[in-house]
Structure formats: C-alpha cells, structure tokens
Amino acid sequence: MKLSLNQATVKRLTLAEAAEGCVRAGIPAIGLWRDRVQEIGIEAAAKIVRASGLEVTSLCRGGFMTAASAADRAAALADNKQAVLEAAGVGTDVLILVVGGLPSGSKDLPAARGAVAEGVADLVPFAAEHGVKLAIEPLHPMFCADRAVVSTLGQALDIAEAFPAEQVGVVVDTYHVWWDPQLEASIARAGKGNRILSYQECDWVVPLPADMLLGRGHVGDGHIDFARMRSLVTAAGWTGYAEVEIFNQEIWDADGDRTIATVRSRHEAVSAASGL
Amino acid sequence: MKLSLNQATVKRLTLAEAAEGCVRAGIPAIGLWRDRVQEIGIEAAAKIVRASGLEVTSLCRGGFMTAASAADRAAALADNKQAVLEAAGVGTDVLILVVGGLPSGSKDLPAARGAVAEGVADLVPFAAEHGVKLAIEPLHPMFCADRAVVSTLGQALDIAEAFPAEQVGVVVDTYHVWWDPQLEASIARAGKGNRILSYQECDWVVPLPADMLLGRGHVGDGHIDFARMRSLVTAAGWTGYAEVEIFNQEIWDADGDRTIATVRSRHEAVSAASGL
Numbered sequence: 152m153k154l155s156l157n158q159a160t161v162k163r164l165t166l167a168e169a170a171e172g173c174v175r176a177g178i179p180a181i182g183l184w185r186d187r188v189q190e191i192g193i194e195a196a197a198k199i200v201r202a203s204g205l206e207v208t209s210l211c212r213g214g215f216m217t218a219a220s221a222a223d224r225a226a227a228l229a230d231n232k233q234a235v236l237e238a239a240g241v242g243t244d245v246l247i248l249v250v251g252g253l254p255s256g257s258k259d260l261p262a263a264r265g266a267v268a269e270g271v272a273d274l275v276p277f278a279a280e281h282g283v284k285l286a287i288e289p290l291h292p293m294f295c296a297d298r299a300v301v302s303t304l305g306q307a308l309d310i311a312e313a314f315p316a317e318q319v320g321v322v323v324d325t326y327h328v329w330w331d332p333q334l335e336a337s338i339a340r341a342g343k344g345n346r347i348l349s350y351q352e353c354d355w356v357v358p359l360p361a362d363m364l365l366g367r368g369h370v371g372d373g374h375i376d377f378a379r380m381r382s383l384v385t386a387a388g389w390t391g392y393a394e395v396e397i398f399n400q401e402i403w404d405a406d407g408d409r410t411i412a413t414v415r416s417r418h419e420a421v422s423a424a425s426g427l
Numbered sequence: 428m429k430l431s432l433n434q435a436t437v438k439r440l441t442l443a444e445a446a447e448g449c450v451r452a453g454i455p456a457i458g459l460w461r462d463r464v465q466e467i468g469i470e471a472a473a474k475i476v477r478a479s480g481l482e483v484t485s486l487c488r489g490g491f492m493t494a495a496s497a498a499d500r501a502a503a504l505a506d507n508k509q510a511v512l513e514a515a516g517v518g519t520d521v522l523i524l525v526v527g528g529l530p531s532g533s534k535d536l537p538a539a540r541g542a543v544a545e546g547v548a549d550l551v552p553f554a555a556e557h558g559v560k561l562a563i564e565p566l567h568p569m570f571c572a573d574r575a576v577v578s579t580l581g582q583a584l585d586i587a588e589a590f591p592a593e594q595v596g597v598v599v600d601t602y603h604v605w606w607d608p609q610l611e612a613s614i615a616r617a618g619k620g621n622r623i624l625s626y627q628e629c630d631w632v633v634p635l636p637a638d639m640l641l642g643r644g645h646v647g648d649g650h651i652d653f654a655r656m657r658s659l660v661t662a663a664g665w666t667g668y669a670e671v672e673i674f675n676q677e678i679w680d681a682d683g684d685r686t687i688a689t690v691r692s693r694h695e696a697v698s699a700a701s702g703l
Contacts, residue, residue: 253650258650258651258652258655259652260605260606260652260655264608291568291569292567292568292569292606292607293567293568293569293635295605295606295631296606296631296633296649296650297633302606302607302608303608305608305609306608309608329536329571330536330568330571330572330578331568331578332540332578332579332581332582332585333581355572357572357573358637358638358639359569359635359639360637361634361636361637362634363634363635363639373572374529374534374572375534376534376535376536379534379536
C-alpha cells in the first residue's frame, strides 16, 4: 500500500514545507488542509503541489452541517462550496467532510443527523459540477456531541448511498472505526458499493490526554491491528493510499522531517509485517 | 420511572451510609458495588439492605474475561463465581459484567471478543444455579482498548442471545450508548427478547477530564436527551428503575447527602418533563 502524508501530521509546517518534506522522504502523496491552502491561495498551493510531483489524496475539510438556524446552515453551505473549489483547485477530487456535532443547546441527536443528510444533499450538485466527491468521515463516538454526529461507517454509508457513488463516499480512518463490531461488514459494504474515498491511518493510544482531540499516536504506538485494517480495505477493493493523519501535540512539536521519517518507517513496518 | 442510586455515585460512602442516605432521601432502591460489600462481608451487607427496606437493583461488577492465558481466565472465572454469590447474598438477581479490554500486549480484537462469549458461557451454569442473571454492559467505544471490548448494545445482544433470557441480558447505560445510530433498533430488540436487566442514567459532558473514566455528569448537565432514552426503554417494555451511576471525582468529593439530593431532583426533573 502506498503512503500519503496528511499535512495535519506536521501541523507546524506550511504547505510548501510539508510538500518538500514528502519529496525528501520519498513519500509520493499528500493530503492537504484548507487553512494551509488558504494562507497562500489556491493558485499558489496548486503550483507547489504540481511542482513537487506529489499526488493530492484529499482536502480536509468541509462539513459542520448541523447548525440549527437556516442562516447558519446557509453559511456552512457557502463555506463548503468554497472547500469544493479549493479541492478542485489543488487537484484532488476528494473533499473530506466532518459533519458537525449537536447544535449549541440542542440534545436532539436524530434531528442533527437528519440535518447532515440534508446538508450533503444541498452540496452534492455543486461538488459534482466541479468534479469533487464528498467523503463523509465517521468520527469516533466520543466526538458525537461536539464534532461529528456521524459515528459509524455504517451510518456514513446510509447517508452516502442516497447518492451515486461517483458523488458521495466515505472515509475509513482507523482511529475512528477500529472498535466497531460491524467493521468487517461495513468495510465490505463500502467496497462493494465503490464508496471508499480515503483510507487513513493513525493509532489509538490510552490514556487519552486532557484534550481528547490530540490523543492520536504514530502507527504502531497503540492498540490498533493495522495488518487487519489494511487487509479489510484491500479485500474491499481499496487500491489507494494509506494517508497518515495524526493529531498529537507532542508530534506537532517535534521536528517535521523527523516526524515524516517516523511516518514512513512505521508505514513500511506494517507493509513488511502484513505484506500489504 | 422509579429511581435507584448506584452506590458508585457516592463512592466515599460505606454501604451503610449510602443505604441510609437513600432512605433519608426517599429513594427506594440501590445498586451495590462489590468492594463495599466485601469490606463488611455478604451477611452484614445483606442485613443492612434488608433493614433499610431498599430494593437492590444490581451488583457491580463481574467480567474482565479477556485475559490471554488459561490461568488468568480461570482466575477471572473464580472471581466471577464469587461475584455471583455476592449478588445472590445481597438479594439481587442482576450481576453486571464489564467484560474487559484487549489483553496486555495483544491487538487481536476479534479474539478478545471471542473470549468474552466463552467467558459468559463458562459462568452461566453457576449463575443460573444461584438464581443470578448476567447483565452484559456495553461500554462506550472509547473504552474498547482498556476496559470493555463489548462496545454496542447490538454486540452485547449478539452474545446474550446465545443463552436463555432468564440467564443472560444486557445493561442499557445512557452514557455508553446514547451516540449509537442503531440505538432505537437495539433497544427494541432487547425489549422484545426480554433482555434488558438494568437501565442506568448518567450524562455525557465535554470536554472529558484527564482521566476519561471520570468524565460523567449529573443527569441534565450534558448532552443526552433523557426523555428520549426513557421513552425508548419504556417502549421496549422496561418497567424497572433508572439507576443513576456517575463516575466523577468532583461529585465523589462532594457531600454525600447533597449528591443524593441532586440525583433525586434531576431524576424528578426528567420525569416531569417527559411524563416518564
């Protein structure tokens, strides 16, 4: 399996620095984040990645579609359209969606989940027009209240399957889905329907730190069986990259080149052990 | 819905103190913990609850069945048999099982899950002999690595349904299951099969504290829609108690009578708002 570096893993680096780091380390692809694209503009970002020869595996992220008011939802839609333009502009057809948590003050989870389905429906025509696919990312259930009311791969597929596979699919991020008792069935279902748009790797480490968003580990530092994960997505027909995305303050504070080297060596260790 | 106080909510109180607190507050039932039973012995514990007139809604907890070695599994079985005797001795037929996480050094989640099914099978005959039902508790997926590889109500039911409903059922704890996209279907399935042995309430608050085990809130302090939760279990035929179990250092450090009063007033607020 080929390796892609999601630039959130080296959060302190600019897009140019992250791209240079990938090239130096022999990593052939990169996943981009909107903040680093926006700080230099779409044109400049596109120029950097073209010059680097890197494939762009995804743009993170659109989403946050659960706002209670019509005005806030309209603002989210406008921002998501901008994200579509950014994705197309930097040369990827995969826009990752983190759908949003419960709206402020609300405890109505079914309503928030309904809003996601509507938000995706509102965005699909514009995305299709620009050749961008929407990749719904289920987040770990511990983020259900404040970040993403889509909590399982099965639920993400339920939403995606209301649209053609050419327009809406899902992200399989090991960190978010590894615990799921229905993981095998859901990955097989996603593969059968040609719905896997991104496969991301990052490890589950305990204890979680005070900021639970930042508790993710380098591949191999935690409890996830990556050989099993790769074998499941491969069996489901995934021939794309393993995109490594790690949110971790300690890793962010480390030297970028060292982090990239670690990402690469951990990736190769899993490949050697699993044959994948 | 009637209220039961799980004594873990007032962790610093002895069994006698917790029972007295319930009686003073007009709470008719209590869920017990093994450490507080063991420190005075089964006979003394039984005498206290009988004298108090409280119903005992559950004993927490057996389980931890995922050890890798035969010797460790045998030790777990022996301890679980002791838990069965304690449950029967203090007058409850519900023994709650927290099944255990990945064995030390293992990343084999399917194997650990298989071990749980075997561990339950090993314990069922002894429990049945003593009139005690095993209540499998799915824990929130964030505890999958280190505490419970049973992560959803559906998965708990898959294990329970291999045995008669008179012997094995499940716990519905709002904190652990509120996020589940399949919650409605799973609760309905549990009710239809007569598998709900305990309904527990506690709220999901964010951010989680450094020790994620202790991040639970009083009913009403977080993001869970308890009216919906009660309506789901009631529709599934649950006529038992709402047992309030809260792990929270701040609550543990508070005055016991004040905590019990808060538990009762929050319970009544949900009842008033929901009619349940």
